[in-house]
Amino acid sequence: MAQEIERKFLVKGDFKPDAIKNTRIIQGYLSSVPERTVRVRVKGDKGFLTVKGIGNASGASRYEWEREIPVKEAGELLEICEPGVIDKIRYLVKSGDHTFEVDEFFGENQGLIIAEVELDSENESFQKPDWLGEEVTGYTKYYNSMLMKKPYKAW
Numbered sequence: 001m002a003q004e005i006e007r008k009f010l011v012k013g014d015f016k017p018d019a020i021k022n023t024r025i026i027q028g029y030l031s032s033v034p035e036r037t038v039r040v041r042v043k044g045d046k047g048f049l050t051v052k053g054i055g056n057a058s059g060a061s062r063y064e065w066e067r068e069i070p071v072k073e074a075g076e077l078l079e080i081c082e083p084g085v086i087d088k089i090r091y092l093v094k095s096g097d098h099t100f101e102v103d104e105f106f107g108e109n110q111g112l113i114i115a116e117v118e119l120d121s122e123n124e125s126f127q128k129p130d131w132l133g134e135e136v137t138g139y140t141k142y143y144n145s146m147l148m149k150k151p152y153k154a155w
Contacts, residue, residue: 028081047074059138084148096127
């Protein structure tokens with residue numbers, strides 16, 4: 001079983017000068033129940049279907065399965081997703097031996113910027129850049145599947 005281990009943080013400073021790449025992402029959910037989220041994503045010119053299980057007690061680890069699908073099919077699946085599309089730009093930012101994925105949200109989540117770092121274990125150490133803010137790992141309101149239901153602007 002594939003496990004995703006990641007930690008999430010709010011962003012408090014300017015990370016963009018350090019970004020090595022950025023990609024626009026549009027995503028929706030065929031299922032947003034915590035036990036099995038099913039996500040459809042158009043990332044640049046590619047499509048993806050992802051299934052995630054419920055997180056562990058810390059919220060840092062959960063089952064994840066992802067496959068690339070034709071972008072045309074991803075677009076068609078987005079049409080039948082639950083209400084609330086996530087629109088964001090993902091920046092890749094190197095920090096030491098790790099690469100942070102920093103998501104700048106648009107639409108109803110405008111103003112929210114979240115950084116994630118994937119790890120090999122929950123206790124793995126990593127270099128924290130100056131722009132990294134408060135840790136929000138395990139806070140469900142910051143999950144994309146929750147941001148589509150209760151957007152940042154509604155908090």
